Amino acid sequence: MRSNEFLEIIKSNQGLIYKLVGLYSDDEEEKKDLYQEIMFQAWKSWPSFKGNSKITTWLYKVSLNTILTQKRKSNILVYDKSMESLPATVINSAAHRDDVEKLYTAIKMLKETDRAIIAMHLDGYENEEISVLMGISANNTAVKLHRIKQQLSILLNKL
Amino acid sequence: MDLEQIWKNAGTDKTIYKDINVTVLSRLHSNNPIKKMEQNLRINIGWGIAVCIIYAIIIYKVNFWQIQLIFCLLLGFSVALIAAAFKMLRKLADSDLTSDNLLAKLQGHYEKIQLWLKTQQKTAVAFYPVSITGGFLLGGCSGSGKSVEYFMSKPAVWIILGICWIVLTPACIWLVRKMNYISFGKYLEVIKNNINELKAQ
Structure with missing residues (x-):
């Protein structure tokens, strides 16, 4: 069946x-x-x-x-372009969490489409596969992924 | 930190439906905005047909040719709107979320909703002035018991009708836009933003 x-x-x-x-x-x-x-x-x-x-x-x-494509409530964690400062509430709430929660908090601070790209990457998908699912070029995926990793690294260091 | 390993461990122990079965699946329904638009369109078509029947009865019952003419126009508009609604229903029907990549799906979604909103606004512009005139004449003539010629022979009545056009038409159009913005404004902004983000290098 x-x-x-x-x-x-x-x-x-x-x-x-x-x-x-x-x-x-x-x-x-x-x-x-x-x-x-x-x-x-x-x-x-x-x-x-x-x-x-x-x-x-x-x-x-x-x-x-x-x-x-679904109507969703707006995310409380707003992506900070400069990433110079994270809201105190975010740092405090993540301080006593384990690595999984810290990673979640950091990814959720990224742009919505960037979250999808990094999630696929962390799940072991190749750039080519990510680009097909996203509808963008493999080159663009690689550029985005490089930038996302940098942002994620900064965010994780601050949390 | 080995991010891949941490990510692999995340959420693997979570189960939302422990007893998921075919019955649960058959009870599921979609809350996707496009699906809701489809449902609304079907309801609108139903109401549209009912309204057409009412217009036809008014045309048959009323003796004033001017009112009959206005209601014939309204009937024509309504039939055209019902036809447009059927056409739009076909366009919305293709909502298989696995048929395209994310960017194409977001773009398709955005265009469909924009098309729906524009159709609503165009309808408002075309429909409300005629509708206001029809309601004004029907109310005025049946209330006063006079003929349309007599009722409309007074300059004051023309002025009042003009004021109704000037005030009510933009007010209704503004209301349509406002309601559309409340319903879809923020949602469309998010989709547009995601499309732009995906396209950006």
Whole structure:
């Protein structure tokens, strides 16, 4: 049964979806809504999935396209272009957290599309794969990734 | 810090649906703005058909040819709007979120919503003056019990009708824009910003 296969895939990849949702929302209710919307979109698109790409790549595509076209509450953490100073509340809230939470906090301070790019990179995707999913050139992906890594490094040092 | 390893450990223990099954899936519905627009369009089409029936009854019942003419125009507008709504429904229908890359999806989404908003505004510009005139004549003639010729023979009535056009038409158009901005303004800004960010080097 295709539906059982789908359910197994969703169950075994809940962590991936949850990670992505967490990058774009702080509100628990909104996270649940986003998660449900991703499930709905994935379920609707499931018959057209022919297995030409990895299942995780397909789920990444569904998740990112769903999250970024969805109406969301604005993120409290606003990206500071100069990155010279981080709000005290952000530093204090991250001070006693573990590395995972620090990384989350730092990524959530990036621009929305940059969060998607770094998430894919950290999940082991090549620049070529990221560029296909994002709809930008591989060269542009490499340039963006270089800049994102620099920003992330600065942010992590400050947290 | 090995960021890849930290990232791999993040969120892997989280389960939102422990007992996910086919029943849960069948109960899911979309809250995507495009999907909601589709639903609104269907409701609008339903109301549009109802309004057309009411216009047709008014045309049949009213004896003044001027009012019949105005309501014929309104009926024509409404039929055209219903046809446009069907056309738009077809354009919105392709909402498979896996069919394109992120940039193309965002651009498509942005254009569809813009098209919807522009259609709403164009409708307001074309529809409200005729609608105001129709309502004014129908209310005035049925209230006074006089013919349209008699009712409109007084200069004061023309002045009042003019004031209604001048005040109500821009007010309604402003209201449409305001409501559209409240509903989609910020959302569209975010999408536009993400499109620009992806395109930027």
